Amino acid sequence: MENKVIKLTTPLTREDIIKLNIGDVVELTGYIYTARDAAHRRLKENYENNRPQPIDLENQIIFYVGPTPAKPGKVIGSAAPTTSARMDKYVELTAKLGILGMIGKGERADYVTDLCKEYGMVYFLSIGGASAMIANQIKKCDVVAYEDLGTESIKRLYVENMRLIVGIDSKGRVFQEEQVKKYRIE
Amino acid sequence: MTRIIDTEELIQVIAKLSMDACYHLNENVIQALKDAYESEESPYGKDTLKLLLDNAELASKEEMPVCHDTGMAVVMMEIGEQVSWKGRPLVEAVNEGVRKGYIEGYLRKSVLADPIERVNTNDNTPCVLHTEIVPGDKVKITVMPKGGGSENMGTFTNLVPADGIEGVKKYIIDSVLKAGGKACPPVVVGVGIGGTMDMTTLLAKKALLRPIGSRNPNPLYAKLEEELLEEINKSGIGPLGMGGRMTAFDVHIESYPCHITSLPVAVNLQCHSVRQASAEL
Numbered sequence: 001m002e003n004k005v006i007k008l009t010t011p012l013t014r015e016d017i018i019k020l021n022i023g024d025v026v027e028l029t030g031y032i033y034t035a036r037d038a039a040h041r042r043l044k045e046n047y048e049n050n051r052p053q054p055i056d057l058e059n060q061i062i063f064y065v066g067p068t069p070a071k072p073g074k075v076i077g078s079a080a081p082t083t084s085a086r087m088d089k090y091v092e093l094t095a096k097l098g099i100l101g102m103i104g105k106g107e108r109a110d111y112v113t114d115l116c117k118e119y120g121m122v123y124f125l126s127i128g129g130a131s132a133m134i135a136n137q138i139k140k141c142d143v144v145a146y147e148d149l150g151t152e153s154i155k156r157l158y159v160e161n162m163r164l165i166v167g168i169d170s171k172g173r174v175f176q177e178e179q180v181k182k183y184r185i186e
Numbered sequence: 187m188t189r190i191i192d193t194e195e196l197i198q199v200i201a202k203l204s205m206d207a208c209y210h211l212n213e214n215v216i217q218a219l220k221d222a223y224e225s226e227e228s229p230y231g232k233d234t235l236k237l238l239l240d241n242a243e244l245a246s247k248e249e250m251p252v253c254h255d256t257g258m259a260v261v262m263m264e265i266g267e268q269v270s271w272k273g274r275p276l277v278e279a280v281n282e283g284v285r286k287g288y289i290e291g292y293l294r295k296s297v298l299a300d301p302i303e304r305v306n307t308n309d310n311t312p313c314v315l316h317t318e319i320v321p322g323d324k325v326k327i328t329v330m331p332k333g334g335g336s337e338n339m340g341t342f343t344n345l346v347p348a349d350g351i352e353g354v355k356k357y358i359i360d361s362v363l364k365a366g367g368k369a370c371p372p373v374v375v376g377v378g379i380g381g382t383m384d385m386t387t388l389l390a391k392k393a394l395l396r397p398i399g400s401r402n403p404n405p406l407y408a409k410l411e412e413e414l415l416e417e418i419n420k421s422g423i424g425p426l427g428m429g430g431r432m433t434a435f436d437v438h439i440e441s442y443p444c445h446i447t448s449l450p451v452a453v454n455l456q457c458h459s460v461r462q463a464s465a466e467l
Contacts, residue, residue, distance in 0.1 A: 023230075038304075068251050068294040077292055078251040083335050083368050105335075106368035106427060128335060128370045128426055129459045130237050131254040132245035150306055151294055163237075165230065165428070176367060179429020183228055184422030 007161075011059055014120050017100045020166045022175035026124065027161040032061040032103070036082055038152040039145070040090040047093055054145035055154060058098035061124075065103075066151035067135070076141040076157075078131035081105040084123070088112050095119040103164060107176055117172035125167035125175065137162045189266070189323040191467055193273035196327070199465050200283025203329035204259060205291035207463035208251040211242045215460045218398040222372050222425070222432040231430025235372075238425075238458055253459045256293040257331035259284045259313035260391065266322035277315060284329075285309040296334070316388065325467040328395060336373060336457040339365035342387055345449040354379060354451055355414060361453040362418050362434065367427015370457035372435045374398060375418065378452040381442035390454035393438035395462060400438070407439045425458070435460075 008016060010030025020026070033055060035043070046053050064084055068077030084104030091102070091112050101121050105128035116123060126134065140158035147153050167175045211219075219242065223235040245252040261280055273279065288295060288310035295310045341361040345353045358377055365373070378389025401408040414437040424430025435458075444450065 066254060066294065066296075068254050068256060069292045071250065071292050077294070078245070078254040080254050082255070083338070085368060105370070107366050125426070125428070127234055127237050127241075128367075129253040129255075129457060130241040132248065132250050132252060133237060133241040135250065136244070150308070151296070176427050176429065179228065179230060179424070180366075180422040180427070181429075182422065183231075183424055183429045183431060185420035 010061070012061070012100050013059065014100065017122050018120050018170050020122050020169055021171075022166050022169045022173045022178065024166040026164045026166065028061070028164055029160050029162070030158065032063050032157050032159060033057070033144070034063050034065050034155040034157060036064050036066055036152055037086055038149045039154050040087055040094070042146060043097070044090060044093055053097065057094060059100055060098070061101045061103060062094060062099055063103040063157065068131075068151075070141070076135055076138050078135050079138060080131035080134045081126040081128055084108055091115050095121060108168065113168050113172050113174055116168045116170055120170045122166055122170060123168035124164040126162070126164055134162070187268060187323070188270045189268055190270050190272050191325065193271055193276065193279035195467065196279050197283040197286060199327060199467065200261065200280060200329060201287035201290065203327065203463040203465055204284055204287025204293065204331065207329050207331050207461040208256045208291065208293055209249045210246045211252055211459060211461070214397045214399070216242060218372075218435045219458065222435065226425065226430050226432045228424050228428065228430030230428040231424040231432060234425040234428055235432065242459075251293060252461065253333060253457075254294060255296065255333035255335060256288070256310075257333045257461070258297055259288070259310060260330040260332050261313050261315045262328040262330065262392070262395070263315070263317045264320045264326040265317055266324045267319050268323035269325055280315050281311040281313060284313045285311050293331075326464065327467065328462060328464040330395070330462045333457060336369040336455040339369040340387075340390070340452070340454045342383065342450070342452040345451055347447070347449050349449060351410070354449070355410070355417070357451050358414055358437075358453055359417055362455070363421055363423070365455055366423055369455045370426060370459070371423055372425060372432045372458050374435050374456040374460060375414070375437040376454040376456060377437065377439040378454070379439060379441045380444040380448075380450065383450060385442055386450040386452040387454065389440040389442055390452040393440040394454060394456045394460075396438045398436045398460070402439050404441070407441060411437045411439050
Protein backbone atom coordinates (compact mmCIF):
# COMPACT_ATOMS: atom_id res chain seq x y z
CA MET A 1 0.00 0.00 0.00
CA GLU A 2 1.29 3.39 -0.94
CA ASN A 3 -0.51 5.06 2.00
CA LYS A 4 1.59 6.40 4.79
CA VAL A 5 0.79 4.77 8.11
CA ILE A 6 -0.44 7.07 10.89
CA LYS A 7 0.62 5.89 14.33
CA LEU A 8 -1.84 6.71 17.09
CA THR A 9 -1.47 6.00 20.81
CA THR A 10 -4.27 6.21 23.37
CA PRO A 11 -5.45 8.25 25.22
CA LEU A 12 -6.64 10.12 22.14
CA THR A 13 -8.23 13.53 21.92
CA ARG A 14 -11.00 14.88 19.73
CA GLU A 15 -8.28 16.82 17.85
CA ASP A 16 -6.45 13.59 16.92
CA ILE A 17 -9.70 12.20 15.51
CA ILE A 18 -10.73 15.27 13.55
CA LYS A 19 -7.41 15.18 11.66
CA LEU A 20 -8.16 11.72 10.22
CA ASN A 21 -9.43 11.24 6.68
CA ILE A 22 -11.15 8.31 5.01
CA GLY A 23 -8.68 5.81 3.60
CA ASP A 24 -5.99 6.68 6.15
CA VAL A 25 -4.20 3.60 7.41
CA VAL A 26 -3.81 3.83 11.17
CA GLU A 27 -1.77 1.70 13.56
CA LEU A 28 -3.38 2.03 16.97
CA THR A 29 -1.57 1.32 20.24
CA GLY A 30 -3.05 1.51 23.73
CA TYR A 31 -6.22 0.72 25.65
CA ILE A 32 -9.58 0.27 23.94
CA TYR A 33 -12.88 -1.30 25.06
CA THR A 34 -14.93 -4.09 23.53
CA ALA A 35 -18.72 -4.04 23.35
CA ARG A 36 -21.30 -5.55 21.01
CA ASP A 37 -25.04 -6.20 20.90
CA ALA A 38 -25.72 -7.42 24.45
CA ALA A 39 -23.37 -4.95 26.19
CA HIS A 40 -24.74 -2.01 24.20
CA ARG A 41 -28.24 -3.02 25.21
CA ARG A 42 -27.23 -2.79 28.87
CA LEU A 43 -25.53 0.58 28.38
CA LYS A 44 -28.80 1.81 26.89
CA GLU A 45 -30.85 0.43 29.78
CA ASN A 46 -28.52 2.18 32.23
CA TYR A 47 -28.86 5.44 30.36
CA GLU A 48 -32.65 5.27 30.17
CA ASN A 49 -32.96 4.43 33.86
CA ASN A 50 -30.39 7.00 35.06
CA ARG A 51 -28.15 4.26 36.38
CA PRO A 52 -24.35 4.70 36.40
CA GLN A 53 -22.40 3.17 33.50
CA PRO A 54 -19.90 0.43 34.42
CA ILE A 55 -17.06 2.22 32.60
CA ASP A 56 -16.26 5.78 31.61
CA LEU A 57 -16.41 5.95 27.82
CA GLU A 58 -15.28 9.58 27.56
CA ASN A 59 -12.61 9.79 24.83
CA GLN A 60 -12.54 6.02 24.35
CA ILE A 61 -12.67 3.75 21.31
CA ILE A 62 -15.13 0.84 21.17
CA PHE A 63 -14.15 -2.32 19.28
CA TYR A 64 -17.14 -4.41 18.16
CA VAL A 65 -15.72 -7.85 18.85
CA GLY A 66 -16.53 -11.16 20.51
CA PRO A 67 -13.36 -13.26 20.77
CA THR A 68 -13.02 -17.02 21.06
CA PRO A 69 -11.86 -18.34 24.48
CA ALA A 70 -8.13 -17.97 25.16
CA LYS A 71 -6.12 -21.16 24.99
CA PRO A 72 -3.92 -21.78 28.07
CA GLY A 73 -1.05 -19.30 28.16
CA LYS A 74 -2.67 -16.95 25.67
CA VAL A 75 -4.02 -13.45 26.33
CA ILE A 76 -7.07 -13.90 24.11
CA GLY A 77 -8.48 -16.24 21.49
CA SER A 78 -9.14 -15.28 17.88
CA ALA A 79 -10.60 -11.80 17.58
CA ALA A 80 -11.77 -9.68 14.67
CA PRO A 81 -14.54 -7.15 14.13
CA THR A 82 -18.17 -8.17 13.91
CA THR A 83 -20.78 -6.59 11.60
CA SER A 84 -21.06 -2.99 12.81
CA ALA A 85 -24.52 -2.35 11.35
CA ARG A 86 -26.08 -4.25 14.23
CA MET A 87 -24.81 -1.54 16.58
CA ASP A 88 -26.01 1.40 14.44
CA LYS A 89 -28.98 2.02 16.73
CA TYR A 90 -26.65 2.49 19.70
CA VAL A 91 -24.23 4.98 18.12
CA GLU A 92 -26.13 8.06 19.27
CA LEU A 93 -25.99 6.75 22.84
CA THR A 94 -22.26 5.99 22.77
CA ALA A 95 -21.63 9.36 21.13
CA LYS A 96 -23.42 11.02 24.04
CA LEU A 97 -21.27 8.96 26.41
CA GLY A 98 -18.26 10.61 24.80
CA ILE A 99 -16.62 7.98 22.57
CA LEU A 100 -14.17 9.11 19.90
CA GLY A 101 -14.55 6.18 17.57
CA MET A 102 -15.67 2.68 16.78
CA ILE A 103 -13.88 -0.29 15.21
CA GLY A 104 -15.84 -2.79 13.16
CA LYS A 105 -16.52 -4.18 9.72
CA GLY A 106 -19.02 -3.41 7.00
CA GLU A 107 -21.23 -0.55 5.91
CA ARG A 108 -23.31 1.54 8.29
CA ALA A 109 -26.60 3.44 8.15
CA ASP A 110 -26.45 6.99 6.79
CA TYR A 111 -27.38 8.40 10.19
CA VAL A 112 -24.12 6.98 11.62
CA THR A 113 -22.22 9.17 9.16
CA ASP A 114 -24.26 12.16 10.35
CA LEU A 115 -23.45 11.32 13.96
CA CYS A 116 -19.71 11.09 13.17
CA LYS A 117 -19.92 14.59 11.73
CA GLU A 118 -22.03 15.99 14.54
CA TYR A 119 -19.95 14.57 17.40
CA GLY A 120 -16.51 14.48 15.74
CA MET A 121 -16.10 10.71 15.69
CA VAL A 122 -14.59 8.20 13.29
CA TYR A 123 -15.52 4.69 12.27
CA PHE A 124 -12.48 2.50 11.75
CA LEU A 125 -12.59 -0.55 9.49
CA SER A 126 -10.70 -3.61 10.56
CA ILE A 127 -10.53 -6.87 8.60
CA GLY A 128 -13.44 -9.19 9.29
CA GLY A 129 -12.21 -12.74 9.71
CA ALA A 130 -8.51 -11.89 10.14
CA SER A 131 -9.00 -13.11 13.68
CA ALA A 132 -5.72 -14.94 14.30
CA MET A 133 -3.66 -11.98 13.04
CA ILE A 134 -5.59 -9.43 15.10
CA ALA A 135 -5.37 -11.63 18.23
CA ASN A 136 -1.59 -11.28 17.96
CA GLN A 137 -1.93 -7.49 18.16
CA ILE A 138 -3.83 -7.74 21.47
CA LYS A 139 -1.38 -7.82 24.37
CA LYS A 140 -3.71 -7.58 27.39
CA CYS A 141 -7.34 -8.45 27.95
CA ASP A 142 -9.36 -7.84 31.12
CA VAL A 143 -13.10 -8.24 31.57
CA VAL A 144 -14.29 -4.98 33.13
CA ALA A 145 -18.08 -5.40 33.06
CA TYR A 146 -20.87 -7.89 32.42
CA GLU A 147 -18.82 -11.04 32.81
CA ASP A 148 -22.05 -13.03 32.56
CA LEU A 149 -22.23 -12.12 28.87
CA GLY A 150 -19.22 -14.32 28.10
CA THR A 151 -17.77 -13.40 24.72
CA GLU A 152 -20.04 -10.33 24.73
CA SER A 153 -18.76 -8.91 28.04
CA ILE A 154 -17.05 -5.51 28.09
CA LYS A 155 -13.30 -6.04 27.97
CA ARG A 156 -10.42 -3.63 28.23
CA LEU A 157 -7.79 -4.51 25.65
CA TYR A 158 -4.27 -3.26 25.21
CA VAL A 159 -3.53 -3.35 21.50
CA GLU A 160 -0.21 -2.85 19.79
CA ASN A 161 -0.02 -1.50 16.25
CA MET A 162 -3.55 -2.58 15.44
CA ARG A 163 -3.99 -1.90 11.74
CA LEU A 164 -7.14 0.06 10.87
CA ILE A 165 -8.53 1.99 7.93
CA VAL A 166 -10.60 5.14 8.47
CA GLY A 167 -14.01 4.13 7.10
CA ILE A 168 -16.08 7.19 8.07
CA ASP A 169 -14.39 10.43 9.04
CA SER A 170 -15.60 13.36 11.09
CA LYS A 171 -16.24 15.32 7.89
CA GLY A 172 -18.97 12.82 7.03
CA ARG A 173 -17.17 11.02 4.21
CA VAL A 174 -17.62 7.27 3.67
CA PHE A 175 -14.61 5.31 2.44
CA GLN A 176 -16.45 2.20 1.26
CA GLU A 177 -18.98 4.21 -0.75
CA GLU A 178 -16.19 6.03 -2.63
CA GLN A 179 -14.14 2.88 -3.26
CA VAL A 180 -17.04 0.73 -4.45
CA LYS A 181 -18.07 3.47 -6.85
CA LYS A 182 -14.51 3.63 -8.16
CA TYR A 183 -14.41 -0.09 -9.02
CA ARG A 184 -17.99 -0.54 -10.21
CA ILE A 185 -18.37 -1.44 -13.89
CA GLU A 186 -21.70 -0.20 -15.28
CA MET B 187 -26.45 -56.61 5.66
CA THR B 188 -26.82 -54.16 8.50
CA ARG B 189 -23.69 -52.37 9.60
CA ILE B 190 -23.67 -51.26 13.22
CA ILE B 191 -21.74 -48.11 14.17
CA ASP B 192 -21.16 -47.00 17.74
CA THR B 193 -22.22 -43.38 18.30
CA GLU B 194 -19.12 -42.93 20.51
CA GLU B 195 -17.11 -43.10 17.28
CA LEU B 196 -19.37 -40.49 15.71
CA ILE B 197 -18.93 -38.15 18.69
CA GLN B 198 -15.14 -38.22 18.34
CA VAL B 199 -15.34 -37.60 14.58
CA ILE B 200 -17.71 -34.65 14.88
CA ALA B 201 -15.60 -33.08 17.66
CA LYS B 202 -12.49 -33.32 15.49
CA LEU B 203 -14.25 -32.03 12.38
CA SER B 204 -15.57 -29.01 14.32
CA MET B 205 -12.03 -28.07 15.37
CA ASP B 206 -10.40 -28.84 12.00
CA ALA B 207 -12.96 -26.78 10.11
CA CYS B 208 -12.33 -23.76 12.35
CA TYR B 209 -8.51 -24.01 12.36
CA HIS B 210 -7.62 -25.06 8.82
CA LEU B 211 -8.98 -23.67 5.56
CA ASN B 212 -8.82 -26.35 2.88
CA GLU B 213 -6.52 -26.15 -0.16
CA ASN B 214 -9.38 -25.23 -2.49
CA VAL B 215 -10.15 -22.10 -0.42
CA ILE B 216 -6.50 -21.12 0.02
CA GLN B 217 -6.05 -21.36 -3.75
CA ALA B 218 -9.15 -19.21 -4.30
CA LEU B 219 -7.73 -16.57 -1.95
CA LYS B 220 -4.38 -16.67 -3.80
CA ASP B 221 -6.10 -16.35 -7.18
CA ALA B 222 -8.20 -13.46 -5.89
CA TYR B 223 -5.05 -11.78 -4.57
CA GLU B 224 -3.42 -12.09 -8.01
CA SER B 225 -6.47 -10.69 -9.83
CA GLU B 226 -7.48 -7.89 -7.47
CA GLU B 227 -6.85 -4.39 -8.81
CA SER B 228 -7.69 -2.31 -5.76
CA PRO B 229 -4.69 -1.73 -3.46
CA TYR B 230 -6.92 -1.83 -0.36
CA GLY B 231 -8.54 -4.99 -1.67
CA LYS B 232 -5.21 -6.62 -2.44
CA ASP B 233 -3.87 -5.71 0.97
CA THR B 234 -6.97 -7.23 2.58
CA LEU B 235 -6.57 -10.51 0.69
CA LYS B 236 -2.89 -10.70 1.66
CA LEU B 237 -3.90 -10.32 5.33
CA LEU B 238 -6.49 -13.07 4.96
CA LEU B 239 -3.88 -15.42 3.46
CA ASP B 240 -1.42 -14.63 6.26
CA ASN B 241 -4.23 -15.09 8.77
CA ALA B 242 -5.14 -18.53 7.40
CA GLU B 243 -1.52 -19.62 7.57
CA LEU B 244 -1.09 -18.38 11.14
CA ALA B 245 -4.37 -19.91 12.34
CA SER B 246 -3.48 -23.30 10.88
CA LYS B 247 0.02 -23.25 12.35
CA GLU B 248 -1.13 -22.20 15.81
CA GLU B 249 -4.32 -24.30 15.69
CA MET B 250 -6.49 -21.31 16.49
CA PRO B 251 -9.76 -20.33 14.84
CA VAL B 252 -9.31 -18.62 11.47
CA CYS B 253 -12.28 -16.42 12.44
CA HIS B 254 -13.55 -15.63 15.94
CA ASP B 255 -17.10 -16.32 14.78
CA THR B 256 -16.94 -20.08 14.87
CA GLY B 257 -20.60 -20.06 14.04
CA MET B 258 -23.58 -22.23 14.65
CA ALA B 259 -22.50 -25.71 13.58
CA VAL B 260 -24.35 -27.05 10.57
CA VAL B 261 -23.89 -30.82 10.38
CA MET B 262 -24.81 -32.65 7.19
CA MET B 263 -24.95 -36.43 7.29
CA GLU B 264 -25.47 -38.82 4.40
CA ILE B 265 -26.37 -42.05 6.12
CA GLY B 266 -26.29 -45.34 4.24
CA GLU B 267 -29.60 -47.15 4.57
CA GLN B 268 -27.83 -50.29 5.82
CA VAL B 269 -26.39 -48.45 8.81
CA SER B 270 -27.77 -48.96 12.28
CA TRP B 271 -26.55 -47.15 15.41
CA LYS B 272 -25.71 -48.40 18.85
CA GLY B 273 -25.08 -46.23 21.89
CA ARG B 274 -26.85 -42.90 22.24
CA PRO B 275 -29.74 -41.59 20.16
CA LEU B 276 -28.27 -40.09 16.97
CA VAL B 277 -29.25 -36.44 17.49
CA GLU B 278 -27.94 -36.53 21.05
CA ALA B 279 -24.63 -38.02 19.86
CA VAL B 280 -24.20 -35.41 17.13
CA ASN B 281 -24.76 -32.61 19.63
CA GLU B 282 -22.35 -34.25 22.06
CA GLY B 283 -19.70 -34.20 19.31
CA VAL B 284 -20.32 -30.52 18.65
CA ARG B 285 -20.24 -29.76 22.40
CA LYS B 286 -16.94 -31.61 22.80
CA GLY B 287 -15.37 -29.93 19.76
CA TYR B 288 -16.40 -26.42 20.76
CA ILE B 289 -15.35 -26.78 24.40
CA GLU B 290 -12.09 -28.68 23.92
CA GLY B 291 -11.18 -26.69 20.82
CA TYR B 292 -11.61 -23.28 22.50
CA LEU B 293 -14.19 -22.32 19.90
CA ARG B 294 -16.68 -19.55 20.53
CA LYS B 295 -20.05 -20.41 22.06
CA SER B 296 -22.47 -18.42 19.95
CA VAL B 297 -25.75 -20.31 20.35
CA LEU B 298 -28.70 -18.98 22.33
CA ALA B 299 -31.33 -21.31 23.77
CA ASP B 300 -34.13 -19.10 22.46
CA PRO B 301 -34.14 -16.35 19.82
CA ILE B 302 -36.32 -14.03 21.92
CA GLU B 303 -35.07 -14.76 25.44
CA ARG B 304 -31.44 -14.83 24.24
CA VAL B 305 -29.59 -16.82 26.89
CA ASN B 306 -26.40 -18.56 25.76
CA THR B 307 -26.29 -22.37 26.04
CA ASN B 308 -22.52 -22.04 26.64
CA ASP B 309 -21.61 -25.15 24.66
CA ASN B 310 -22.66 -24.11 21.15
CA THR B 311 -25.41 -26.70 20.99
CA PRO B 312 -27.78 -27.49 19.54
CA CYS B 313 -26.35 -27.71 16.05
CA VAL B 314 -28.44 -27.68 12.89
CA LEU B 315 -28.49 -31.27 11.67
CA HIS B 316 -29.53 -32.33 8.17
CA THR B 317 -29.69 -36.05 7.46
CA GLU B 318 -30.18 -37.77 4.18
CA ILE B 319 -30.71 -41.50 3.71
CA VAL B 320 -28.60 -42.80 0.83
CA PRO B 321 -27.87 -46.30 -0.54
CA GLY B 322 -24.99 -48.26 1.00
CA ASP B 323 -23.46 -48.84 4.42
CA LYS B 324 -21.28 -45.75 4.82
CA VAL B 325 -21.85 -42.46 6.61
CA LYS B 326 -20.52 -39.18 5.26
CA ILE B 327 -20.33 -36.34 7.77
CA THR B 328 -19.68 -32.69 7.00
CA VAL B 329 -19.35 -30.03 9.67
CA MET B 330 -19.82 -26.49 8.45
CA PRO B 331 -19.44 -23.83 11.16
CA LYS B 332 -21.56 -20.98 9.81
CA GLY B 333 -20.84 -17.48 11.11
CA GLY B 334 -23.52 -14.85 11.56
CA GLY B 335 -22.03 -12.20 9.28
CA SER B 336 -22.70 -14.04 6.06
CA GLU B 337 -25.61 -16.19 7.27
CA ASN B 338 -27.65 -13.13 8.28
CA MET B 339 -27.46 -11.84 4.71
CA GLY B 340 -29.30 -14.86 3.30
CA THR B 341 -32.51 -14.27 1.34
CA PHE B 342 -35.53 -16.18 0.06
CA THR B 343 -38.31 -15.18 -2.31
CA ASN B 344 -41.17 -16.66 -4.26
CA LEU B 345 -40.90 -15.24 -7.74
CA VAL B 346 -43.77 -15.78 -10.16
CA PRO B 347 -43.11 -18.04 -13.18
CA ALA B 348 -43.47 -14.98 -15.46
CA ASP B 349 -40.31 -13.50 -13.87
CA GLY B 350 -38.30 -16.26 -15.59
CA ILE B 351 -34.53 -16.54 -15.70
CA GLU B 352 -34.08 -12.75 -15.85
CA GLY B 353 -36.05 -12.38 -12.63
CA VAL B 354 -33.95 -15.07 -11.00
CA LYS B 355 -30.71 -13.34 -12.04
CA LYS B 356 -31.84 -9.95 -10.81
CA TYR B 357 -32.91 -11.35 -7.45
CA ILE B 358 -29.58 -13.13 -6.89
CA ILE B 359 -27.49 -10.10 -7.87
CA ASP B 360 -29.60 -7.77 -5.71
CA SER B 361 -29.15 -10.11 -2.74
CA VAL B 362 -25.36 -10.02 -3.08
CA LEU B 363 -25.27 -6.24 -3.61
CA LYS B 364 -27.45 -5.64 -0.59
CA ALA B 365 -25.15 -7.76 1.58
CA GLY B 366 -22.18 -5.62 0.49
CA GLY B 367 -19.18 -5.83 2.79
CA LYS B 368 -21.26 -7.20 5.66
CA ALA B 369 -21.11 -10.77 4.37
CA CYS B 370 -17.27 -10.66 4.42
CA PRO B 371 -16.52 -10.96 0.70
CA PRO B 372 -15.10 -12.50 -1.39
CA VAL B 373 -18.11 -14.73 -0.86
CA VAL B 374 -19.34 -17.99 -2.29
CA VAL B 375 -22.91 -17.43 -3.45
CA GLY B 376 -25.05 -20.49 -2.79
CA VAL B 377 -28.29 -20.50 -4.74
CA GLY B 378 -31.28 -22.82 -4.48
CA ILE B 379 -33.94 -22.72 -7.19
CA GLY B 380 -37.11 -24.80 -7.05
CA GLY B 381 -38.62 -27.22 -4.57
CA THR B 382 -40.74 -25.97 -1.70
CA MET B 383 -39.55 -23.21 0.66
CA ASP B 384 -37.69 -25.61 3.02
CA MET B 385 -36.04 -27.39 0.07
CA THR B 386 -35.05 -24.16 -1.69
CA THR B 387 -33.10 -22.87 1.30
CA LEU B 388 -31.48 -26.26 1.94
CA LEU B 389 -30.36 -26.39 -1.71
CA ALA B 390 -28.76 -22.97 -1.28
CA LYS B 391 -26.88 -24.21 1.78
CA LYS B 392 -25.80 -27.44 0.05
CA ALA B 393 -24.56 -25.42 -2.94
CA LEU B 394 -21.95 -23.93 -0.60
CA LEU B 395 -20.40 -27.35 -0.08
CA ARG B 396 -19.26 -27.62 -3.70
CA PRO B 397 -15.57 -26.82 -4.30
CA ILE B 398 -14.88 -23.31 -5.57
CA GLY B 399 -14.47 -23.49 -9.34
CA SER B 400 -16.85 -26.44 -9.83
CA ARG B 401 -19.81 -26.09 -12.19
CA ASN B 402 -23.35 -27.45 -12.08
CA PRO B 403 -23.45 -30.48 -14.46
CA ASN B 404 -26.53 -29.02 -16.19
CA PRO B 405 -25.23 -26.62 -18.91
CA LEU B 406 -28.18 -24.27 -18.29
CA TYR B 407 -27.14 -23.72 -14.69
CA ALA B 408 -23.40 -23.85 -15.45
CA LYS B 409 -23.89 -20.92 -17.85
CA LEU B 410 -26.03 -19.06 -15.34
CA GLU B 411 -23.36 -19.52 -12.66
CA GLU B 412 -20.71 -18.03 -14.92
CA GLU B 413 -22.87 -15.10 -15.98
CA LEU B 414 -23.80 -14.29 -12.39
CA LEU B 415 -20.19 -14.48 -11.23
CA GLU B 416 -19.15 -12.01 -13.91
CA GLU B 417 -21.99 -9.61 -13.06
CA ILE B 418 -21.36 -9.79 -9.31
CA ASN B 419 -17.67 -9.05 -9.78
CA LYS B 420 -18.57 -5.89 -11.67
CA SER B 421 -20.27 -4.53 -8.54
CA GLY B 422 -17.11 -2.93 -7.16
CA ILE B 423 -17.79 -4.20 -3.62
CA GLY B 424 -14.47 -6.05 -3.42
CA PRO B 425 -12.78 -7.80 -0.48
CA LEU B 426 -14.56 -6.92 2.78
CA GLY B 427 -16.46 -4.22 0.88
CA MET B 428 -13.29 -2.09 0.64
CA GLY B 429 -13.81 -1.68 -3.10
CA GLY B 430 -12.40 -3.88 -5.83
CA ARG B 431 -13.03 -6.65 -8.31
CA MET B 432 -13.11 -9.71 -6.09
CA THR B 433 -16.59 -9.72 -4.59
CA ALA B 434 -17.34 -13.42 -5.14
CA PHE B 435 -15.10 -16.46 -5.46
CA ASP B 436 -17.89 -18.33 -7.18
CA VAL B 437 -21.62 -18.84 -7.67
CA HIS B 438 -23.05 -22.31 -7.13
CA ILE B 439 -26.61 -23.13 -8.12
CA GLU B 440 -28.59 -26.21 -7.13
CA SER B 441 -32.07 -26.86 -8.50
CA TYR B 442 -35.05 -29.12 -7.82
CA PRO B 443 -38.38 -29.70 -9.57
CA CYS B 444 -41.17 -27.38 -8.45
CA HIS B 445 -44.90 -26.73 -8.54
CA ILE B 446 -46.55 -25.27 -11.67
CA THR B 447 -47.25 -22.00 -9.85
CA SER B 448 -43.81 -21.64 -8.23
CA LEU B 449 -40.40 -20.14 -8.87
CA PRO B 450 -38.76 -20.02 -5.44
CA VAL B 451 -35.18 -18.75 -5.10
CA ALA B 452 -32.92 -18.74 -2.04
CA VAL B 453 -29.48 -17.17 -1.68
CA ASN B 454 -27.16 -18.32 1.09
CA LEU B 455 -23.84 -16.52 1.34
CA GLN B 456 -20.58 -17.98 2.58
CA CYS B 457 -17.88 -15.60 3.79
CA HIS B 458 -14.26 -15.72 2.56
CA SER B 459 -13.34 -18.14 5.35
CA VAL B 460 -15.10 -21.15 3.86
CA ARG B 461 -14.96 -23.51 6.83
CA GLN B 462 -15.95 -27.08 6.16
CA ALA B 463 -14.55 -30.46 7.13
CA SER B 464 -15.76 -33.90 6.11
CA ALA B 465 -15.13 -37.51 7.07
CA GLU B 466 -16.51 -40.91 6.21
CA LEU B 467 -17.37 -43.66 8.62
